[in-house]
Amino acid sequence: MGGPGADRxxxxxxxxxxxxxAVAPPAVAVQDAAGLSAQVRRLxxxxxWGSVLVPLALIGLFGAASWERLIAAAExxxxxxxxxxxxxxxxxxxxxxILLSAAEQAHRQAADGPEGALRLHRFLxxxxxxxxxxxxxxxxxxxxxxxxxxxxFPAQGNVGAREYxxxxxxxxxxxxxxxxxxxxxxxxxxxRRSADEGPEAGIWVSGVLVETIDTFLRGIASENGDAASIxxxxxxxxxxxxxxxxxxxxxxxxxxxxxxxDGDGAPYTTTAVSDGVRRIYVxxxxxALPIFANYGVAxxxxxxxxxxxxxxxxxxxxxxxxxxxxxxxxxxxxLTSEAARSALDFDRKLLEEAQKTAGVRETMLHELNHxxxxxxxxxxxxxxxxxxxxxxxxxxxxxxxxxxIAGIHDLLYRAGDAFGIDLAxxxxxxxxxxALAPPERNVRVECALEPVEVDASxxxxxxxxxxxxITNAVKHAYGPxxxxxxxxxxxxxxxxxxxxxxxxxxxxxxxxxxxxRRVIEALVAQVQGTxxxxxxPGARIRIDFPLAAPSA
Numbered sequence: 001m002g003g004p005g006a007d008r009x010x011x012x013x014x015x016x017x018x019x020x021x022a023v024a025p026p027a028v029a030v031q032d033a034a035g036l037s038a039q040v041r042r043l044x045x046x047x048x049w050g051s052v053l054v055p056l057a058l059i060g061l062f063g064a065a066s067w068e069r070l071i072a073a074a075e076x077x078x079x080x081x082x083x084x085x086x087x088x089x090x091x092x093x094x095x096x097x098i099l100l101s102a103a104e105q106a107h108r109q110a111a112d113g114p115e116g117a118l119r120l121h122r123f124l125x126x127x128x129x130x131x132x133x134x135x136x137x138x139x140x141x142x143x144x145x146x147x148x149x150x151x152x153f154p155a156q157g158n159v160g161a162r163e164y165x166x167x168x169x170x171x172x173x174x175x176x177x178x179x180x181x182x183x184x185x186x187x188x189x190x191x192r193r194s195a196d197e198g199p200e201a202g203i204w205v206s207g208v209l210v211e212t213i214d215t216f217l218r219g220i221a222s223e224n225g226d227a228a229s230i231x232x233x234x235x236x237x238x239x240x241x242x243x244x245x246x247x248x249x250x251x252x253x254x255x256x257x258x259x260x261x262d263g264d265g266a267p268y269t270t271t272a273v274s275d276g277v278r279r280i281y282v283x284x285x286x287x288a289l290p291i292f293a294n295y296g297v298a299x300x301x302x303x304x305x306x307x308x309x310x311x312x313x314x315x316x317x318x319x320x321x322x323x324x325x326x327x328x329x330x331x332x333x334x335l336t337s338e339a340a341r342s343a344l345d346f347d348r349k350l351l352e353e354a355q356k357t358a359g360v361r362e363t364m365l366h367e368l369n370h371x372x373x374x375x376x377x378x379x380x381x382x383x384x385x386x387x388x389x390x391x392x393x394x395x396x397x398x399x400x401x402x403x404x405i406a407g408i409h410d411l412l413y414r415a416g417d418a419f420g421i422d423l424a425x426x427x428x429x430x431x432x433x434x435a436l437a438p439p440e441r442n443v444r445v446e447c448a449l450e451p452v453e454v455d456a457s458x459x460x461x462x463x464x465x466x467x468x469x470i471t472n473a474v475k476h477a478y479g480p481x482x483x484x485x486x487x488x489x490x491x492x493x494x495x496x497x498x499x500x501x502x503x504x505x506x507x508x509x510x511x512x513x514x515x516x517r518r519v520i521e522a523l524v525a526q527v528q529g530t531x532x533x534x535x536x537p538g539a540r541i542r543i544d545f546p547l548a549a550p551s552a
Contacts, residue, residue: 040335042176055321059314065310067302068358069310071280073204074297078282081220084291085228086284092208093289095131096190096286097173100204100243102127103137117148124150128206135180135187135207139194140165147200157181164191168203171195175291177210177247186210188238210239217241225277225298233290237274248274260292272296301403392411421459423496424449424489427466431487436470443474444481449489452496455549461523462498464546468520469541471499475538477504494547501540 106123110116119241128136128150135151141163146155159165159181168174187207194201199464213230221228221241229240235250255270260283271278279296286293293473305391430436431445454462466487473485488499524531529545 006100024286037339042337043327044332044335046326046330048325051321051328053551055317058317059310060444061308062313062317063310066313067306070302070306073281074280074302078267078280078295078297079265081226081228082282082284082293082295084220085217085230085295086286089230089286089291089293091215093173093175093190093286093291096206096208097192099127099131099137099206100173100190100192103139105536107139107194108196110495115124118153120148121153121155122149124148125155135185135209137204137206139202139204141202147202162189163331164189164203164205168193169331173289175238175289177236180207188213192232213239214241219293223297223301225248225279225301227272227277227279227294227296227298229274229294230286231256231260231283231292231294233292238291240274242275244274256281256294261500269390339550420453422460423452423458423462426459426463427487427489427498429461430466431470436467436483437474441474441478442480443485444482445470445479446486447487449487450491452491452547454490454496454547458527458545458547461526462543464500465520465523465543466500473500473502473504473539477502491547495544498543498545499540501538503538505538 003302029207090143103124106120108126110120124137138149138151138155139147140159140162141147144160144162144165146157146159149155149157162176162178164174164176172192174191176191178187178189179185180187180189187209189205189207191203191205193203198547217228217239218241227241229499230238231250232238235254237244237248237250240248250273252258252261254273255268259266259268259281263285265282265284267280267282269280278299280299280302281294281296285291300410308432427449428447431447437443437445470485470487477483477485483504485500485502488497488501490497490499524543524545527545529543532541532542532544534542
């Protein structure tokens with residue numbers, strides 16, 4: 001059978017196929033025009049950014065760590081070399097302290113007169129020669145005149161106004177830098193006031209060439225821009241590895257002097273007053289003397305070393321990042337090409353699935369039309385049976401039977417593409433139909449139904465049998481007092497059984513051939529089942545039928 005309804009159903013199937021072609025299934029990622037999913041595009045974008053940002057972050061982290069390592073290494077180097085300068089200065093000063101002590105001891109033991117003075121001169125000359133005292137040893141009077149000298153005999157000359165003439169103390173060394181007279185040689189002078197009393201009491205002095213100390217400091221401070229120096233406790237810069245045309249006096253508030261005053265020996269960074277170069281310094285005290293060894297590492301050399309490291313590492317990491325960016329770019333293009341091919345394959349498969357779905361729905365449409373045709377013919381037969389009854393048709397019975405057929409179609413609709421029907425659900429709907437057991441009859445239908453799935457060709461006859469049996473029980477088993485009808489469905493392997501029982505007046509002793517009875521027998525024969533009646537108190541009717549659909 002065809003008609004407008006079938007045409008509308010075909011149009012609906014066609015529209016469903018178009019919808020399937022237009023919309024991808026939920027399990028498939030939404031794709032862009034290039035064929036790549038949004039997730040893949042975001043991933044590729046993140047990888048491209050990562051190939052740029054990650055190397056930059058690595059370079060930044062390495063740069064910070066490298067700078068910290070260079071600073072720590074510079075502080076260690078400054079501390080180590082400041083210790084070397086300290087040891088050199090201490091050995092030099094202690095050596096001259098021994099010379100001055102030996103000279104003073106010899107002076108005490110020397111005899112008075114010219115012969116004693118001559119012997120003292122010879123002793124001082126030999127002592128100076130053996131100790132490599134560059135500028136000799138002498139005893140200077142408070143007014144600056146030489147009393148004794150390792151250089152000449154008799155001693156002659158005047159040193160002029162010297163700071164050590166005022167500041168030298170017994171048993172304590174005073175160190176100063178000055179130009180010796182009359183030679184004008186630049187020297188470091190070590191002085192100590194004599195502990196003796198008398199007319200020859202004065203200041204014992206010895207000198208070492210500044211050039212000798214400079215040579216050592218330049219050897220220690222061999223790096224470009226590094227500085228090694230010896231500073232007096234009052235801030236006077238005595239010796240430095242760079243030439244100093246004029247004496248340099250450090251103010252008490254400078255970082256270097258604060259480090260000397262605090263005496264903690266911790267590294268500090270400052271700009272040198274002498275040359276304006278910024279360095280990391282470490283200061284060490286020379287024994288118990290107010291003399292300090294100082295060493296500074298130039299920050300400019302550290303920056304140059306850091307720049308060289310960063311240039312190498314930055315180039316290496318940058319090259320890796322560029323390679324990574326190129327790989328991601330290539331991978332993105334390859335994925336785009338592959339996704340485009342996959343999208344074409346997907347569209348082709350989707351079209352095939354849509355065509356298959358359209359074919360299945362077309363088959364279902366034909367099947368549905370066939371079932372509607374058969375059910376309408378059954379309704380027609382039921383109406384003819386009722387029409388042939390005396391007193392006219394029973395419209396309630398017709399309505400109940402048509403309602404059962406409508407319930408089957410409703411279950412078929414809700415089942416979607418499935419062809420099986422839940423017979424228990426269908427019978428439960430039938431039992432609740434008020435057309436079968438009107439409320440005024442005071443009859444209640446109780447169900448005990450096992451889940452049984454059957455074909456629609458079985459569901460319709462069984463449901464109609466239940467309608468007929470419940471209708472007969474309501475009409476003939478009870479009076480005004482009402483009662484209970486029990487509807488049961490059980491399954492045993494490949495067969496099932498429908499039972500309807502009541503506790504009314506029971507079955508008549510002589511069977512009748514009413515229309516309802518003929519309908520039930522015809523329906524049972526249609527499903528190739530068997531009908532069993534059990535008379536007694538009440539009535540129990542059982543219909544056994546195979547679950548396999550009867551052959552056409």
